Amino acid sequence: MIWGVLQFPGSCDERDALHACEVVGGEARLVWHEERDLSGIDGVVVPGGFSYGDYLRAGAIARFSPAMEAVAELAAAGGPVLGICNGFQVLCEAGLLPGALLRNEDLRFVCKQADLLDDAGATLSIPLKHGEGRYYAPEEMLDRLEANGQVAYRYADGHNANGSVRDIAGVRNERGNVVGLMPHPEHAVDPLTGSTDGRKVFQALEGFAS
Amino acid sequence: MAKARVLIRPKEGILDPQGKAVERALPALGFEGIGHVRVGRMVELEADDPEQLGELCEKLLANPLIEDYEIQPL
Numbered sequence: 001m002i003w004g005v006l007q008f009p010g011s012c013d014e015r016d017a018l019h020a021c022e023v024v025g026g027e028a029r030l031v032w033h034e035e036r037d038l039s040g041i042d043g044v045v046v047p048g049g050f051s052y053g054d055y056l057r058a059g060a061i062a063r064f065s066p067a068m069e070a071v072a073e074l075a076a077a078g079g080p081v082l083g084i085c086n087g088f089q090v091l092c093e094a095g096l097l098p099g100a101l102l103r104n105e106d107l108r109f110v111c112k113q114a115d116l117l118d119d120a121g122a123t124l125s126i127p128l129k130h131g132e133g134r135y136y137a138p139e140e141m142l143d144r145l146e147a148n149g150q151v152a153y154r155y156a157d158g159h160n161a162n163g164s165v166r167d168i169a170g171v172r173n174e175r176g177n178v179v180g181l182m183p184h185p186e187h188a189v190d191p192l193t194g195s196t197d198g199r200k201v202f203q204a205l206e207g208f209a210s
Numbered sequence: 211m212a213k214a215r216v217l218i219r220p221k222e223g224i225l226d227p228q229g230k231a232v233e234r235a236l237p238a239l240g241f242e243g244i245g246h247v248r249v250g251r252m253v254e255l256e257a258d259d260p261e262q263l264g265e266l267c268e269k270l271l272a273n274p275l276i277e278d279y280e281i282q283p284l
Contacts, residue, residue, distance in 0.1 A: 022227045057273060064270075107227045126256065136224065136276060163225070 001209045003028040004041035006087070008051035013084065013186060017047040019154040024095050024202045036066040040207035044078035045086030047185060048129075058101060058132045059089030068094055080176045080208035082201070086129055088170070088180030097171055097180045098145060099137035104130070105163025113194070115156035116169050116183060117147065118204075124197035126183040127150050128161060132183040135164035135171075142166055148174060153181050153201075158208070177208040211256040213284035214263060219250030220274045250277075254284075 003021040007014045007030045014030060015032060021028035029039065033051075038044070062068060068090065075081045075096050084093035088109035091097040109131040116124045137145065142165060145151055153170035160167045162182070170181025187197030220226045228249035236244050253271055257263060261283050271278040 100273055103227055
């Protein structure tokens with residue numbers, strides 16, 4: 001599987017994302033935000049950072065980049081797309097995922113290891129680092145997401161550090177090929193840094209590659 | 211060019227921690243009886259065609275899921 005990792009001005013986790021794609025057995029290359037052609041790429045990671053300075057709202061400007069147009073096409077064709085942290089914010093702003101990310105409840109930037117639960121009930125230990133990670137969606141939308149199985153990751157009890165509604169850490173689109181989460185699986189793929197649970201987040205999307 | 215001001219604020223019912231932080235600071239400064247503080251954003255701009263401002267707000271200046279906006283011609 002060949003991954004493309006987007007790189008915006010202000011991205012900062014794209015190198016770890018490249019490494020993570022390779023650790024799980026894929027190939028990966030960087031995709032500059034002005035690139036419009038994703039031919040040869042099976043799946044995309046929209047990495048963390050502060051795209052275009054996060055001016056206005058996190059992810060609000062990045063969604064208009066040529067590379068994001070190409071990502072929207074890939075997503076519509078059923079290809080896997082993983083948005084991490086700022087990448088999650090970008091996917092929400094682009095309308096590829098439901099909901100929005102707001103300033104953390106206590107206004108503090110949070111940086112810590114957290115436990116997440118995936119759909120299967122497995123616990124994943126993955127780091128968080130963000131100031132705007134409070135997931136929000138209106139109540140009726142949340143009910144629908146839960147009914148459709150679109151809540152991909154939740155914070156374990158006591159690990160919701162940003163005030164996200166219903167402890168939601170990550171969501172997927174209806175089809176399941178687009179996933180976004182605030183925690184950073186790309187920083188949890190190497191035993192050297194304490195946990196390799198992040199690999200599962202990448203592997204969970206491999207089935208959508210054509 | 212028509213001048214306009216766009217006010218953007220968090221939707222009613224959405225927790226606004228910035229507003230809360232401001233509110234909590236007030237008593238220490240001697241301000242009593244002030245509540246429901248909400249912090250938003252203001253954008254001033256000039257437009258050849260003010261008709262397009264609604265779409266501009268929907269698509270970029272505000273996120274309609276979490277924010278309300280108000281366009282004021284100047």
